[in-house]
Amino acid sequence: MVKPTQVTNNIRALRGELTQAELARQLGVTRQTIIAIEQGKYSPTLELAFRLARVLGAPLDEVFQYPEE
16 A cells, blocks of 8 residues: 655744744635644645745755655
Protein backbone atom coordinates (compact mmCIF):
# COMPACT_ATOMS: atom_id res chain seq x y z
CA MET A 1 0.00 0.00 0.00
CA VAL A 2 1.31 3.46 -0.89
CA LYS A 3 1.63 5.76 2.10
CA PRO A 4 -0.17 9.09 1.54
CA THR A 5 2.08 12.14 1.50
CA GLN A 6 1.31 15.57 2.78
CA VAL A 7 2.75 18.96 2.11
CA THR A 8 4.48 20.31 5.21
CA ASN A 9 5.39 23.89 6.02
CA ASN A 10 7.70 26.08 8.10
CA ILE A 11 5.33 29.03 8.47
CA ARG A 12 5.45 29.11 12.26
CA ALA A 13 9.26 29.25 12.30
CA LEU A 14 9.50 31.72 9.42
CA ARG A 15 6.99 34.23 10.75
CA GLY A 16 9.18 34.89 13.82
CA GLU A 17 7.67 37.73 15.85
CA LEU A 18 4.82 38.17 13.36
CA THR A 19 1.58 36.95 14.95
CA GLN A 20 -0.91 34.75 13.16
CA ALA A 21 -3.38 37.65 13.22
CA GLU A 22 -0.86 40.07 11.68
CA LEU A 23 0.08 37.56 8.98
CA ALA A 24 -3.58 36.91 8.23
CA ARG A 25 -4.28 40.64 7.95
CA GLN A 26 -1.40 41.13 5.51
CA LEU A 27 -2.69 38.27 3.37
CA GLY A 28 -6.37 39.16 3.56
CA VAL A 29 -7.38 35.86 5.16
CA THR A 30 -8.64 34.88 8.60
CA ARG A 31 -6.43 33.89 11.52
CA GLN A 32 -8.20 30.53 11.43
CA THR A 33 -6.90 30.01 7.88
CA ILE A 34 -3.33 30.62 9.03
CA ILE A 35 -3.81 28.21 11.96
CA ALA A 36 -5.19 25.51 9.65
CA ILE A 37 -2.31 25.92 7.17
CA GLU A 38 0.33 25.84 9.95
CA GLN A 39 -1.23 22.67 11.39
CA GLY A 40 -1.34 20.98 7.99
CA LYS A 41 -5.13 20.75 8.03
CA TYR A 42 -5.52 22.99 4.98
CA SER A 43 -3.41 23.35 1.85
CA PRO A 44 -3.49 26.89 0.51
CA THR A 45 -4.13 27.74 -3.10
CA LEU A 46 -1.05 28.25 -5.21
CA GLU A 47 -1.70 32.00 -5.21
CA LEU A 48 -1.91 32.13 -1.40
CA ALA A 49 1.21 29.97 -1.09
CA PHE A 50 3.18 32.44 -3.22
CA ARG A 51 1.79 35.40 -1.26
CA LEU A 52 2.74 33.69 2.01
CA ALA A 53 6.29 33.16 0.77
CA ARG A 54 6.54 36.79 -0.31
CA VAL A 55 5.28 38.15 3.03
CA LEU A 56 7.60 35.81 4.94
CA GLY A 57 10.54 36.79 2.73
CA ALA A 58 11.42 33.21 1.89
CA PRO A 59 11.48 31.06 -1.25
CA LEU A 60 8.34 28.98 -1.79
CA ASP A 61 10.27 25.72 -1.32
CA GLU A 62 11.51 26.94 2.06
CA VAL A 63 7.97 27.70 3.20
CA PHE A 64 6.38 24.49 1.84
CA GLN A 65 7.90 21.04 1.33
CA TYR A 66 6.61 17.97 -0.42
CA PRO A 67 8.22 14.75 0.83
CA GLU A 68 10.38 12.73 -1.55
CA GLU A 69 8.93 9.38 -2.55
